[in-house]
Amino acid sequence: MKHEIVSRAEWLEASRALLAEEKAWTHERDRISAKRRALPWVRLDKDYVFEGADGPVTLAELFDGRSQLIVYHFMFASEWQEGCTGCSFLSDQVDGARQHFEHKDVSWVAVSRAPITKLEAYRKRMGWSFRWVSSAASDFNFDFHVSFTEEQRRNGIFYNFADQPDPEIDELPGASVFALGEDGAIYHTYSSYARGNETTLPAYGWIDMVPKGRDEGAGGNLSDWVKRHDNYPDDGRTREIAAAGAG
Template sequence: MTTHVIGTREEWLAARLELLDAEKALTRRSDELAQQRQALPWVRVDKDYRFDTDDGKASLAELFQGRSQLLVYHFMFGPDYTAGCPSCSAVADGFNGFTVHLANHDVTLMAVSRAPLATLQAYKQRMGWSFPWASSFGGDFNFDFNVGFTEQQQREGRIDYNYERNGHAMDIMPAPEPVHQLAATCGTDAPTYSRDRPGMSAFVLEDGVVYHTYSTYARGVDGIWGMYPWLDRAPKGRNETGIWWRRHDEYNQ
């Protein structure tokens, strides 16, 4: 027998209308937050970042692909991984459908990872993805945007991620069991896995100059993790006990 509250249609409607008021307030607040993001100061990017892409070497400005706005998903795929992070993979599963719409609204969506390009291309083929994915292998891009860290930073406890120092579960040593589980799915150990982090950054190109406009990390990427807005509307919600998600080609294994 269910333990959930059971009611009449009239009781449901009254509760639903009360919830609707809260949902509308949240929507209005979300609109306000979007305006606050867009009002952030732009920071000029003068460093000459270089990337490996399907079309050859590229600068940060060239990643825009002729558009004025660039959204970068910082995909956790370190040079020593044998597969991309399953969480980032779940996020990226939604990109194929979005890229064409964004491209026709003057926005390029691009994933960037530290793994070599050939490794990314092989994984991209395995996953059946078509969105653009660039390698920052050997460069400073991930480190400068706080999604890549060195062994020395890790050893000395100098990880600045999500705008605070050593404030994330991946900063805890010894690592919690879920971090070990995720690391194992990527063919590496927890410390190596934790030296790459998820996030997204936004850039704008104006008069030939690239500016950094926004970055978010950790649960800041929840809003683009496509399955969660659906689960938040399902009868049992997220209903999570540990790490339940896998790469989409692993569920039947």
Template sequence: MTNPVVSREEWLKARKALLVQEKEETRRRDKIRAARQNLPWVRIDKTYAFDTPTGKKTLADLFDGRSQLMIYHFMFGPDWEAGCPGCSFLADHIDGTLAHLNHHDVTFVAVSRAPLAKIEAYKRRMGWKFPWVSSFGSDFNFDFHVSFTKEELEGGKVFYNFTEMSGDQASDELPGMSAFARDDAGNVYHTYSDYARGGEEILTTLMILDRAPKGRNETSTLSFVKRHDEYEDKAQPHSCCA
């Protein structure tokens, strides 16, 4: 333990000083949220087809009758045997949000390039319920800069997180989240995307750890994360809650 141990009065003084910074962060976040919602939109004119458990669907179909669609670009390539551990960590947070999102006119769907059969098998293994479809054979992942060909990776540069990055720092699949809107005429618009660490705020586990004494306690981003069925000792409920 490296933190100093002080009196309650000294702790309260330090805590109030930190509260000033936290309030500044909240106000800054409110401004960023407003700027995000005021971004211009881009109409999607290209037709994308997705494999789903109920057959082929277009991007417009994925809205499922709602006017807003959130797509999580889940890293799961066609040749992979399992989904990305980091994406799986995020996916563990989703099912409980679905009823609230759906009743707020928002549909959530995960999209991966893995064939649907692989997605369905992995989804069963993880015990998830959220909609998850395959973009295998579609340009969707490539157009939204979360999948890259071998030639692109070997070419020296790829475009990710709105900038060029070295191909040797990337992989064939990378994470992100994209937002879409649909108007009454059926037109679909791309409204927002974030990549890399841009979606951390939806990871409530991280938000809790950020308030814990040791924080995230990681050697690199998400270095502590495993698929939830791969931890050596499965977490058990506290005896007072069992």
């Protein structure tokens, strides 16, 4: 994209016009967020048990003493050797935020179908400290429509609140929110899939500010550029940043 070069006064005029639209978008986002929080709830009728690093753990125990729980459906099938690249990109941005929202009565956990040994090895490689559990022995992923059997794929899947054709993959991303009621019951309050989770990606917020933007090619795919953070080529700047931080 070529940009017109203008005076400071002309730039201010254009920026003020954009600011008016940005404010309108912010107010619309607030309105939608309020509707999200006001959704009706569904009481869970299953007792889900996961495998954690220290053994079996129930969904109720994942609340960790808090009343609200965010589950990130991390794409990591049993036969995979690495977690999904896009899910890894999102997860890179969790631990810094987690220390704050845990003080707002919110717990966060990643759930995947891969065995706990694979999850723990990959988490160690990535340097993450959030909780991660395996749902390999439960129907959790299937009940929340982020994992699919071969039969489901042949007949078309249900994902993002709609019937869809075979995605040609067994796993898709999502996030689900749960509340622990005063009666001890667990309620499903919200789920988000596909691009619905972009609001949890602060890296996108920064990238969207710069002239080149996401620069994701004609298809607009995250996979066009993002890599696991230990797979980016070292162009020398990584070492410079590390050295500056050490100083």
